[in-house]
Amino acid sequence: DAGVTQSPTHLIKTRGQQVTLRCSPISGHKSVSWYQQVLGQGPQFIFQYYEKEERGRGNFPDRFSARQFPNYSSELNVNALLLGDSALYLCASSLVDGPWAFFGQGTRLTVV
Amino acid sequence: AQKVTQAQTEISVVEKEDVTLDCVYETRDTTYYLFWYKQPPSGELVFLIRRNSFDEQNEISGRYSWNFQKSTSSFNFTITASQVVDSAVYFCALSDMIYNQGGKLIFGQGTELSVKP
Numbered sequence: 716d717a718g719v720t721q722s723p724t725h726l727i728k729t730r731g732q733q734v735t736l737r738c739s740p741i742s743g744h745k746s747v748s749w750y751q752q753v754l755g756q757g758p759q760f761i762f763q764y765y766e767k768e769e770r771g772r773g774n775f776p777d778r779f780s781a782r783q784f785p786n787y788s789s790e791l792n793v794n795a796l797l798l799g800d801s802a803l804y805l806c807a808s809s810l811v812d813g814p815w816a817f818f819g820q821g822t823r824l825t826v827v
Numbered sequence: 828a829q830k831v832t833q834a835q836t837e838i839s840v841v842e843k844e845d846v847t848l849d850c851v852y853e854t855r856d857t858t859y860y861l862f863w864y865k866q867p868p869s870g871e872l873v874f875l876i877r878r879n880s881f882d883e884q885n886e887i888s889g890r891y892s893w894n895f896q897k898s899t900s901s902f903n904f905t906i907t908a909s910q911v912v913d914s915a916v917y918f919c920a921l922s923d924m925i926y927n928q929g930g931k932l933i934f935g936q937g938t939e940l941s942v943k944p
Contacts, residue, residue, distance in 0.1 A: 748932075750932075756936060757918055757935050757936050758872070758932070758934050771931050807932075816874070817874060818871055820869060820870055820871040821871065
C-alpha cells in the first residue's frame with residue numbers, strides 16, 4: 716500500500732505569488748494534517764481535517780488555507796508568499812480523528 | 828500551554844556506542860500522548876513510538892528503548908549499539924487531544940544524531 720504522497724516534492728516561487736500543495740492520505744485514512752517545518756526547527760501545526768471538516772487550526776495567518784476533498788485528499792494554499800514561508804511542508808494522515816499520524820515526504824517550498 | 832524541550836541540539840557518537848536522547852514536556856492535561864519520530868535527510872518523518880499518559884511502562888523494540896517518567900515529565904529515547912543508519916534528526920512530540928476530538932502534534936526542536944563509523 717502506498718504511504719502518504721505529496722506533490723510536488725520541490726517548488727520555487729516568487730514573493731507575492733500563490734502556491735497550492737497537494738496531499739493524498741494512506742488509503743482508508745480520513746484525517747489529514749498539515750505542518751510547516753522551517754530549517755533547523757520542529758514541525759509546526761497548520762491545519763487538521765477529518766471527514767472534510769476542519770478540526771484544528773494552528774497559529775498561522777489567513778494567507779494559509781486548506782481543504783479536504785470527498786476522496787480525503789487535501790490541498791494547502793498559501794497566498795501572497797513571503798520569504799519566511801520557505802520551509803518543508805509536511806502532510807500527515809491518520810485513520811481516526813486523533814494524533815496518530817503518518818507523514819509524507821514533504822514539499823520543499825523556496826520563496827525567492 | 829503545551830511545550831516539548833529537547834535540550835540536546837546535536838549528538839555525535841561512534842558506532843556501537845549507546846546514546847540517549849532527552850525529551851522533557853509540559854502540559855496541564857492528565858490525558859496526553861507522547862511520540863518519537865525519526866527524520867532522515869530525505870525529510871519524511873518516520874513514526875517510532877506512541878505512548879499514552881496512563882502507561883508508564885518502559886518499552887523496548889530491538890535496539891530502541893523508551894523511558895517514560897511522569898514524575899519528571901520526561902520521555903527519553905535510548906539507542907543501544909548505535910549504527911551509522913541511525914544518523915538522523917529525532918523529534919519528540921506531545922499531543923493533548925484525545926480520541927475522536929482531533930489532534931495536533933507539538934514537536935520539540937529535534938536532536939540531530941550523527942553516528943560515525
